[in-house]
Amino acid sequence: MIAYLGRRASHSILSVIGLLTLVFFLTRLTGDPSALYLPLDSTAEARADFARLNGLDQPIYWQFLEYLRDLLQLDFGQSLRQNRSAIEVALEAFPETLKLAVVAITLSTASAILVGSLAAARPGSVFDRIASLVSLAGASAPDFWVAIVGILVFAVGLELLPTSGTGGWAHWIMPTFVLMLRPFGLLVQVVRGTMLSALASPYIKTARAKGLSRQKIIFGHALRNSLLPVVTVAGDLATSLINGAVVVESIFGWPGIGKLMIDSIIQRDFAVVQSTILVTATAIFILNIAIDLLYAVLDPRIRY
Amino acid sequence: MTIITPDTKPAAVPGSSRVLLAYLKRDKLALAAAIFLAIVVLAAILGPWLVGDVASRLGLRQRNLAPFSLESGWIYVLGADTLGRPILARLIVGAQNTLGIAAAAVFASMLVGGTLGLIAGYSERWYSHLILRLADIVMSFPSLLLALIVLYTLGPSITNLVIVLAVTRMPIYLRTARAEVLELRERMFVSAARAMGATPARIIIRHIAPLVLPTLVTISAIDFATVILSESALSFLGLGIQPPDFTWGAMVANGRGYLATAWWIAFWPGLAIMLTTLSLNILSNWARTVADPQQRWRLQKLRKAAR
């Protein structure tokens, strides 16, 4: 178990270092920040001062080595835009994304398990057909389009909900709904599919031969065995939500990590980009470990 | 020596096209999806030739023309945009870029991801581990962020868009191919080929790849829908395709500013995206049912014996 955690951690650290390296060089390719932060008519001297101040006058490999050295001292750099510690900026935005992600993934997983297993219990029924169509539509809908149509109808037209921003519970409704669409759609499909194959499996025959009730067979035996693939897919979806729901955050003006990332790239605020990557990658690492542990809980055949 | 006579009744092979067509006819939803996709593909191929001129013709009288009026001709049935260009014509022309970019990206990621997956699955050398780590990195990388950085750096062009989309989707093919290979390489016929003296290249190309390919193609159908969505989102954020080229996603972005006054400009292209991806998902769902021997009977005409 401890050996397993160690192995996972070392793999993840390697991945994060690879990721940070990639981002470091890629972001530097987008251009020189001084063009954005100084007035257009500033002198070459002022530009050089700005570059020296921010360490931008060094060759890029040297900048990278300095970045690594600072990283080891837990110094993540300064935000050019906000003039404060970059990691602080990232850690401030992250909980906003996390809140939204947790709510969306929990609600969609719970409702998908319910709808999917009811659909699989009576394949071909009216409920199954409707559930299939709705879930496929959910998985197929372009989120940005649903978001702006939602704003058009509920905020502009009916004036029931706020168009964007944070605040009371009403601000949560549209972002959560739009974020839930795709996970819900995909998960219903996964639950239904694995339930159908579980219901056709030999141990269900045994349960029927034992004289168990339908509910026990469907929820006690089939659903319990179908949870593993559901956890896998839900985990992948959670990963993408933690990485920042860029579209939803930018349309609804939600101050999360995805919006921060986009803004920082456009502003060439490199230290903040690096910090956001570091924060999300760490969160994803923890999430993956949690999923692996959940596997072991769900399936006694899995031991680390 | 006794001659064994072969099985006399040729079993209905599920792969034959006639049987498939019969299955398709029995699932009305899948049939509708197939017909819709066929129309979209036709539009993508013939669209620019048929209505290319109309789509870019500016019409002062038709500016922000509301949909469902046939006064200016049938091509204006879905209304017109702020420059008076008919939306229906633009949808038909936009299908080419929308589907073309997605198809190119899916094909590229299937080819590269599949090949890397075959190698990583069959060999246990150092490069297999390297391939897997790289896939991990791409997987944990926020795909939209990668797209942003690359398109921002290299400039948004159709080629770069295809590359970005292909790279972000690649790990899925890589992992699926690898998982399949890990299972297939333990199969008896692979052992038989090895014992015969076949080289690893021959085993991968002749014995393993043909069995991995159907799985990858199935995934690509669903992935096609995902890639259309990703491309639309990028174009919506202004990082995808650049004018004068456009896709449905870019059309939604153009219409976003006029939501309150001319909702149809953003609504129709979004609906077109949704219907296309929905059709793809319905069809791949149908294909899964056909491929599953335990579920296939649901699509069959079950004729009972007389009693």
Next chain:
Amino acid sequence: MSNASNPILKVAGLTVDFLSDVEPVRAVDDVSFHVSRGETLVILGESGSGKSVSTSTVMDLIDCPPGDIVAGSCFFDGVELSGLDAETRRSINGRRIAMIFQDPLAYLNPVYTVGRQIGEVYESHGAGSGKEARAKAIELLRRVGIPEPENRVDFYPHQFSGGQRQRVMIAMAIALKPDILIADEPTTALDVSVQAQILDLLRDLQRETGMALIMITHDLEVAASMADRIIVMNGGKVVETGIAEEVFSNPQHAYTRRLISALPHGDAAETPNRRSTKIAGETLLKVEHLTKDYVLASGAFAGKRTFKAVDDVSFEVRRGETLGIVGESGSGKSSVARMLLGLNEPSSGRAVFAGENIFEMNAKRLMAFRRKVQMVFQDPYGSMNPRMRVYSIISEPWVIHRDIVPKNKWKERVAELLELVGLLPEHADRYPHQFSGGQRQRIAIARALASEPELIICDEAVSALDVSIQAQVIDLLADLRTRLGLSYVFITHDLPIVRHFADRIMVMKNGKIVEQGQTSALFAAPRHEYTQSLLQAVPKPKWL
């Protein structure tokens, strides 16, 4: 002891179809049988005979559609089962009629402890729950012979051995002392010695509870050792029915006669001898001190724990000879085959083929060696690439070894080989899935012959086939040996099957050779007690 006057279950005129796109497939056709308390009825049939369908109908385990009960009735204790409402029907399953299946690993739910799965039977029939159910489950596990039932009750199915899992299934089935126990191929996946124990257990339990036992099997010996009465099924129809001893000693139907004559286990006088006639003195393959270790766990503190899959095995095969390697699962017999084929590396030891150690060959010599040694594997479904036509399958060795047959002769040679193994030249254009199991094994043999080998290693080559087909394939192998001067290493778990085919036999257990000798001598006077137990484990007819 049969009590035919008052049957507990009476099935009459049962006809079941499976629906599909084409005409419905008739799985069972006008099948009737009955069974009384304390009696054992065996339903005997090969795969596809419909033997499982009729009992699945009794248990209401067939999905409708695609299953369709066309006609027939099932009277259980005087009540027509199909007329019952779902709840009453459910209350019969598990309580009054119970069932066990072939593959307990698949038929037990992998995510629940066995204690919980047994307890469920009590709970769902209102016969106790919680602590009470657990205590009863422990008692049951003790009864079916699971050691340390107090601890093992909390284990999961994958933590038991195959035989123990079947015991767990049995415990679950007898929990509520049912009137009828249906056993569907309960010992097919098990080693012979374990099979004997499970059959004993079933007999004991029947004696204790007086239940009726319906046993479905394809194995004639199992049938003979268990049956009071027997029905023989073929193609969905009952072809023969009667008292077991009469059916075996005086079969009426041609199909039954053919089945019984195909028995490899009959006395030497009855079965034609298929052993080699000409064995040259020259040694073809000489294996010395072959050993294969697997590292189970290695850690900085734990040290290396290894498992010897093959432990110091030495033997030789002469030209024209057949060596039978016999052992149960885990005996290391397949590991030997894989090393000889160059699929796995040995930990130590030598194998000298035609004067050269195959483990030290360079790439070029190894290619030449691979031409001369070919294999036929157990699973005729898995050993051929499903996407390749028979022509490509058989001609593949010529693609790899370019000098065997010139390309313009391939078609001709494939046709020749197909005829040699008893198939038709036009079969070359088909895919493997269009053939039956026995035919596929013939294709595998044709592929093995394509590279003109001197030695063929058969790993459980007939184990997956029905008995009558087994005999045909063995006949073919014997015939080819005579005609082409081949040598065989024939690996099997089934000792009697090599009795009339192998010249010498080597018995393996836990990676070691326990006995080696001429076939007739070994059968006449087995020296090692393991060999003796293997021979005794072959079920004896009940009436003897």
